[in-house]
Amino acid sequence: MRTRAHIDDSPEKTVRQESATEPAVEVRGLRMRYGTTDVLGAVDLRVERGEVVALLGPNGAGKTTTIEILEGFRRRSAGEVRVLGTDPERGDEAWRARLGIVLQSWRDHGRWRVGELLAHLGRYYAPYGAPGRPRPHDVAELLSLVGLAERAGARVADLSGGQRRRLDVAVGIVGRPDLLFLDEPTVGFDPRARREFHGLVRRLSDLEDTAILLTTHDLDEAERLADRILILAGGRIVADGTPARLAAQVSREAEVRYSLDGEPRARSVEDATGYVRGLFERHGDAVGDLEVRRASLEDVYMEMVREFESGKAAQAPAELTAEAAGEAA
Numbered sequence: 325m326r327t328r329a330h331i332d333d334s335p336e337k338t339v340r341q342e343s344a345t346e347p348a349v350e351v352r353g354l355r356m357r358y359g360t361t362d363v364l365g366a367v368d369l370r371v372e373r374g375e376v377v378a379l380l381g382p383n384g385a386g387k388t389t390t391i392e393i394l395e396g397f398r399r400r401s402a403g404e405v406r407v408l409g410t411d412p413e414r415g416d417e418a419w420r421a422r423l424g425i426v427l428q429s430w431r432d433h434g435r436w437r438v439g440e441l442l443a444h445l446g447r448y449y450a451p452y453g454a455p456g457r458p459r460p461h462d463v464a465e466l467l468s469l470v471g472l473a474e475r476a477g478a479r480v481a482d483l484s485g486g487q488r489r490r491l492d493v494a495v496g497i498v499g500r501p502d503l504l505f506l507d508e509p510t511v512g513f514d515p516r517a518r519r520e521f522h523g524l525v526r527r528l529s530d531l532e533d534t535a536i537l538l539t540t541h542d543l544d545e546a547e548r549l550a551d552r553i554l555i556l557a558g559g560r561i562v563a564d565g566t567p568a569r570l571a572a573q574v575s576r577e578a579e580v581r582y583s584l585d586g587e588p589r590a591r592s593v594e595d596a597t598g599y600v601r602g603l604f605e606r607h608g609d610a611v612g613d614l615e616v617r618r619a620s621l622e623d624v625y626m627e628m629v630r631e632f633e634s635g636k637a638a639q640a641p642a643e644l645t646a647e648a649a650g651e652a653a
């Protein structure tokens with residue numbers, strides 16, 4: 325988790341520290357069945373206050389289902405779920421006001437002006453301000469946070485695709501949420517819009533202490549943004565850790581590439597630092613083009629999903645196994 329020293333300086337220190345002990349999300353044994361199909365077998369996961377967590381997984385793994393259950397939009401089949409200390413199935417308006425959800429529906433409000441739309445939606449949050457967390461966001465501040473300060477007076481219909489997506493995010497965070505859900509937030513972004521969006525997510529986490537749970541298929545994005553990565557496959561979390569820790573789990577070896585008198589060489593070693601030191605001791609200036617490559621998140625992801633798929637029968641939820649057996653018979 326990132327440090328947030330500036331928040332500790334606030335007069336609301338005591339209040340914030342008390343609530344900071346409770347995780348933003350705590351899930352145990354979450355199961356979800358659609359008809360006769362078990363999509364989530366037994367999901368356990370936790371998101372701490374202010375933490376950015378990326379939920380990865382192949383198509384159909386159940387990422388959106390999980391997020392919708394946490395948002396209180398979908399009833400789970402079984403399991404314990406606490407979001408900001410409350411069961412989402414029993415969440416009231418005050419609870420909902422502490423969540424941020426990024427939807428795409430605001431694009432339909434084409435005739436609204438950007439600033440007016442945010443001021444209008446922000447009014448809903450006004451009764452739910454808390455010490456150290458005034459609600460809603462000041463519109464001018466919010467527009468500059470999402471990089472839309474210049475577009476305050478523009479009609480929604482006149483925004484570019486990237487600007488509309490930033491407006492979607494602004495709408496999601498206008499209530500200064502304690503927890504923000506982002507389901508595949510950067511689909512369709514060009515590289516610049518993606519980079520700007522990453523900056524925004526980091527600012528929300530660092531400056532606003534917002535916990536963020538995002539789903540993505542972009543491994544580079546997950547690695548850049550997330551404090552922690554969860555991989556969902558076959559209805560379970562099959563990996564949970566920082567990108568570096570997951571990489572170390574998959575391979576303790578790093579590949580050292582270099583050239584010796586212009587001749588390219590490569591070697592896989594456990595102690596890359598020691599190997600490189602020895603290389604220079606032995607060959608000095610004859611060593612060039614040095615590159616040390618650890619397992620990438622993509623290597624980790626492919627390995628985890630492959631491992632899960634190869635041992636599917638053993639790891640699948642009981643019902644899935646029973647069904648598979650039934651089909652085979």
Ligand SMILES: Nc1ncnc2c1ncn2[C@@H]1O[C@H](COP(=O)(O)OP(=O)(O)OP(=O)(O)O)[C@@H](O)[C@H]1O
Pocket residue numbers: 358359363381382383384385386387388389390
């Ligand atoms: N309302 C529903 N009724 C029946 N099945 C559903 C329903 N919603 C989702 N599913 C099924 O549940 C599974 C998980 O879907 P979900 O959308 O949660 O996956 P996902 O991990 O978000 O996938 P993607 O990466 O493709 O967005 C899929 O097989 C999907 O077809």
